[in-house]
Amino acid sequence: MTTSSAPQTTVDEVLAELATLADPKILAVNERHGDDHAVNLTKLRAVAKALKTRHELAGDLWATGDTAARLVAILISRPKAYTAAELDAMLRDARVPKVRDWLVNYIVKKNPHVEELRTRWFADPDPVVAAAGWALTSDRVAKTPDGLDLPHLLDLIEQQMKDAPDRLQWAMNECLATIGIHHPDLRPRAITIGETLRVLEDYPTPPHCTSPYAPIWITEMVRRRTRT
Numbered sequence: 001m002t003t004s005s006a007p008q009t010t011v012d013e014v015l016a017e018l019a020t021l022a023d024p025k026i027l028a029v030n031e032r033h034g035d036d037h038a039v040n041l042t043k044l045r046a047v048a049k050a051l052k053t054r055h056e057l058a059g060d061l062w063a064t065g066d067t068a069a070r071l072v073a074i075l076i077s078r079p080k081a082y083t084a085a086e087l088d089a090m091l092r093d094a095r096v097p098k099v100r101d102w103l104v105n106y107i108v109k110k111n112p113h114v115e116e117l118r119t120r121w122f123a124d125p126d127p128v129v130a131a132a133g134w135a136l137t138s139d140r141v142a143k144t145p146d147g148l149d150l151p152h153l154l155d156l157i158e159q160q161m162k163d164a165p166d167r168l169q170w171a172m173n174e175c176l177a178t179i180g181i182h183h184p185d186l187r188p189r190a191i192t193i194g195e196t197l198r199v200l201e202d203y204p205t206p207p208h209c210t211s212p213y214a215p216i217w218i219t220e221m222v223r224r225r226t227r228t
Contacts, residue, residue, distance in 0.1 A: 009051060011060045011069075017047060018068045035098045037067040044068060048075035055081055067096055074102045079110035084117055091121070091132055097167070104132050109139060127168040134171035138178045150179055150186055154193060162197045173199050173214055180218035187222070191215045 018039055027038035037044075051057065054076045061073035082090075087108055094100045108114055114136060121133030140148055153175060161172040173194075180190030194214030205211045210220050 009054075009057070011057065011064065014047065014051070014057075014061060014072060015064065015066065015069060018044070018066075018072070021047075022068075030098070033097060035067065035096045037071065037096075037098070039068045041071075044071055045075065048072045051076050053078060062090065065095075067099055070094070070099050071102055074099070074106050077107060079107045080112060082107065082111055082113075084111075084113035084120075087111060087113065087117060088120065091129060092126070100128065100132065104135055108132070108136065127165040131167040131171040134168065134175050138171070138175040141175060141178045142182050145183070150183060154179060154186065154189055158193050158197070161199055169199060170212075173212060177212075177214045177217040177221075180214065181221045181225070187218065191218055194218070 022038035055078045058073040058077040061069040118136035124130045157176050180187045200212045
């Protein structure tokens with residue numbers, strides 16, 4: 001039975017459908033990025049679309065611990081239905097980058113407790129949790145910066161980013177670039193910090209993509225914004 005024809009699809013049926021979509025080549029690519037699911041994301045999204053919003057089923061799928069099932073769970077959840085405690089536990093239990101990223105972007109950012117979680121996670125001793133706090137901070141820097149101490153954020157980045165673990169370093173670098181892109185008064189300092197720390201300077205960037213090296217990232221995005 002497929003999800004498209006079963007409005008009351010069970011956890012076992014979703015897992016079985018995901019298993020039929022598993023592709024060893026997809027798994028090999030994902031494993032290079034620390035992920036462990038083998039389903040093409042377009043096909044995975046189609047599974048979720050057929051299920052529509054099923055918050056209770058989402059909880060059951062999350063509980064399986066299976067990465068592909070958790071990605072489907074995120075897509076069929078009601079983001080506003082989660083408590084702060086539930087989301088905190090889910091983030092700490094999320095084992096792989098894709099699940100953490102989707103959880104933050106598709107659920108936490110749409111949840112009424114987002115600011116509470118941002119401040120809780122920002123200084124967490126677990127660098128993976130702290131990375132989520134920095135990601136949410138970048139979102140605020142771009143959209144609702146009032147109340148944020150942006151110079152202090154730059155101080156923290158200048159002091160800590162160079163030696164931060166990979167996931168946290170990436171999130172701090174994104175915040176650095178976001179400050180430089182959206183806040184012209186702080187742009188020179190953001191670029192200088194990037195040039196001094198040289199974080200991600202040599203990151204391999206495909207053709208026609210923008211480098212994550214902050215000075216290049218900032219300059220290119222500002223150029224695009226001024227052209228529109």
